[in-house]
Amino acid sequence: MKTVQFDNLQISSKLKRAIKDMGFEEATPIQTKSIPQILEGKDIVGQAQTGTGKTASFGIPILEMIDANNKNIQALVLCPTRELAIQVAEEIKRLAKYMKKIKILPIYGGQPINRQIHALKRGVQIVIGTPGRVMDHMRRKTLKMTNLRLAVLDEADEMLNMGFREDIETILKATPKDRQTILFSATMPKAILQIAKTYQNKPEFIKVVHKNLTVPSIEQYYFEMKQRNKFEVLTRLIDIHNPKLSLVFCNTKKQVDELVLRLQGRGYFADGLHGDMKQRQRDRVMNSFRMGNTEILVATDVAARGIDVDDIEIVFNYDVPQDEEYYVHRIGRTGRAGRTGKAFTFVVGKEIYKLKNIQKYTKTKIKRERIPSIREVEESKASIILDKIIHIIENENLSNEISNIEKLLDDDYTAIDIAAALLKMTMGKGQEKSEDNKLQLDDNKVESDMVRLFINVGKKKKIRPGDVVGAISDNAEIPGNLIGSIDIHDKYTFVEVPKEYGKQVLNSMKNNTIKGQKVNIELANRK
Numbered sequence: 362m363k364t365v366q367f368d369n370l371q372i373s374s375k376l377k378r379a380i381k382d383m384g385f386e387e388a389t390p391i392q393t394k395s396i397p398q399i400l401e402g403k404d405i406v407g408q409a410q411t412g413t414g415k416t417a418s419f420g421i422p423i424l425e426m427i428d429a430n431n432k433n434i435q436a437l438v439l440c441p442t443r444e445l446a447i448q449v450a451e452e453i454k455r456l457a458k459y460m461k462k463i464k465i466l467p468i469y470g471g472q473p474i475n476r477q478i479h480a481l482k483r484g485v486q487i488v489i490g491t492p493g494r495v496m497d498h499m500r501r502k503t504l505k506m507t508n509l510r511l512a513v514l515d516e517a518d519e520m521l522n523m524g525f526r527e528d529i530e531t532i533l534k535a536t537p538k539d540r541q542t543i544l545f546s547a548t549m550p551k552a553i554l555q556i557a558k559t560y561q562n563k564p565e566f567i568k569v570v571h572k573n574l575t576v577p578s579i580e581q582y583y584f585e586m587k588q589r590n591k592f593e594v595l596t597r598l599i600d601i602h603n604p605k606l607s608l609v610f611c612n613t614k615k616q617v618d619e620l621v622l623r624l625q626g627r628g629y630f631a632d633g634l635h636g637d638m639k640q641r642q643r644d645r646v647m648n649s650f651r652m653g654n655t656e657i658l659v660a661t662d663v664a665a666r667g668i669d670v671d672d673i674e675i676v677f678n679y680d681v682p683q684d685e686e687y688y689v690h691r692i693g694r695t696g697r698a699g700r701t702g703k704a705f706t707f708v709v710g711k712e713i714y715k716l717k718n719i720q721k722y723t724k725t726k727i728k729r730e731r732i733p734s735i736r737e738v739e740e741s742k743a744s745i746i747l748d749k750i751i752h753i754i755e756n757e758n759l760s761n762e763i764s765n766i767e768k769l770l771d772d773d774y775t776a777i778d779i780a781a782a783l784l785k786m787t788m789g790k791g792q793e794k795s796e797d798n799k800l801q802l803d804d805n806k807v808e809s810d811m812v813r814l815f816i817n818v819g820k821k822k823k824i825r826p827g828d829v830v831g832a833i834s835d836n837a838e839i840p841g842n843l844i845g846s847i848d849i850h851d852k853y854t855f856v857e858v859p860k861e862y863g864k865q866v867l868n869s870m871k872n873n874t875i876k877g878q879k880v881n882i883e884l885a886n887r888k
């Protein structure tokens with residue numbers, strides 16, 4: 362499809378400048394089709410592949426149509442989750458960079474309502490919210506819809522799936538009749554068409570779907586395995602591909618929690634995201650993932666819907682999704698805005714039939730791939746380390762290190778001996794781990810066996826109940842990013858870790874300090 366340059370769109374120069382700053386040059390197909398129509402005042406129903414810029418498709422015309430001098434709410438965007446509301450608000454804020462008078466506010470549950478009320482009182486033109494919280498504000502009369510000109514439903518089908526139908530209808534009914542209504546939805550079930558019919562005015566249906574639903578720049582593979590080997594396979598794949606960021610989907614919240622614990626137990630920077638978590642915690646996890654501090658995000662479907670994080674290189678379906686549509690959304694977290702990505706699906710036994718259905722639905726082929734051997738994992742790890750070594754040799758000052766090594770050379774060790782020993786040290790417990798791994802492939806020692814490590818940190822330390830150890834290591838300089846939940850137990854903090862890692866944590870923490878103070882760690886009550 363022919364697309365347009367943003368320069369050729371009828372939008373203000375301020376908006377064009379911001380778009381350029383964001384690095385966009387050409388509008389995507391959905392943007393090319395929907396922006397002019399929305400600008401003309403038409404109602405639209407838009408449908409396009411994941412990661413193709415639907416947010417800006419409505420964000421750009423909203424900004425163009427807002428009267429900056431009028432401080433009332435003029436546009437309302439409804440999103441299914443808080444994360445999405447925040448993300449959409451940020452994208453629109455970036456677009457509004459040079460439009461200083463335009464105020465944009467995300468409102469969602471979990472955040473103190475008073476803060477939102479204050480912000481609303483100061484005057485906001487664009488509100489992005491979850492249906493529940495928007496309703497709440499409407500009841501309190503803190504959100505006035507009388508001046509609303511534009512309503513957008515992003516991920517409309519997902520909002521219906523989540524049971525927001527009534528809320529959405531109540532909200533739309535409370536807005537002026539002559540408002541413009543924009544609807545974006547991945548699928549077009551009857552319920553969506555019903556909403557379109559009832560609440561839109563002769564909508565234009567804009568559909569940019571290729572013959573396959575997933576973008577071609579995502580390579581899709583599946584791996585067949587036994588249920589109990591999933592964890593081992595996941596770690597092998599992560600080690601071999603070494604993705605900067607990856608996203609792992611599980612079907613249940615419980616599985617998310619368990620997997621996060623096990624990954625952290627192996628020393629991976631992993632964290633979880635699901636609906637049972639407190640908002641503060643979810644924000645922390647998302648920020649840490651966006652910053653790259655959390656490298657592996659483990660999530661449920663709902664939590665990760667619509668999430669746009671640059672550079673997610675691999676999406677893992679640790680469980681085959683229950684619904685074909687979910688597959689499309691899951692893997693759409695990678696390969697965004699024209700980038701490439703990989704999607705790996707773990708298949709156990711009869712699930713292969715589900716995979717066949719997914720392939721039929723998406724009209725793409727998912728190729729079978731062999732599980733990498735331990736040897737391949739080790740080789741790949743070695744090659745990653747060798748690359749790092751080359752980088753250090755070429756870019757860093759090594760004079761101190763060289764003088765130390767020279768002492769060993771004087772003792773008649775060869776340079777190769779020394780380098781090999783250092784490599785072995787760097788690769789850590791490679792050898793030992795591979796035996797471990799082999800074992801685990803046959804025998805899945807499960808995680809419930811926990812050990813508590815008490816850390817005497819004194820009362821002043823800012824470690825809060827519920828923090829994970831990964832967070833402690835960020836805040837308090839304990840290396841070894843290991844495991845579990847911690848709690849404050851008077852001046853003791855305890856860390857709960859799977860038994861098999863207890864010793865390891867102990868070793869890695871023994872000689873450490875938290876913020877300059879020595880920390881005592883004792884192994885306590887084995888459960």
Ligand SMILES: Nc1ncnc2c1ncn2[C@@H]1O[C@H](COP(=O)(O)OP(=O)(O)OP(=O)(O)O)[C@@H](O)[C@H]1O
Binds near residue numbers: 386388392410412666
């Ligand atoms: N014209 C463009 N050129 C380059 N990048 C773009 C363009 N438009 C949007 N993007 C970027 O592409 C990414 C994906 O956009 P967005 O999140 O809006 O996709 P989406 O279609 O809503 O996806 P999903 O279906 O997953 O919700 C974002 O990082 C966005 O900033």
Ligand SMILES: [Mg+2]
Binds near residue numbers: 416515
């Ligand atoms: Mg989106």
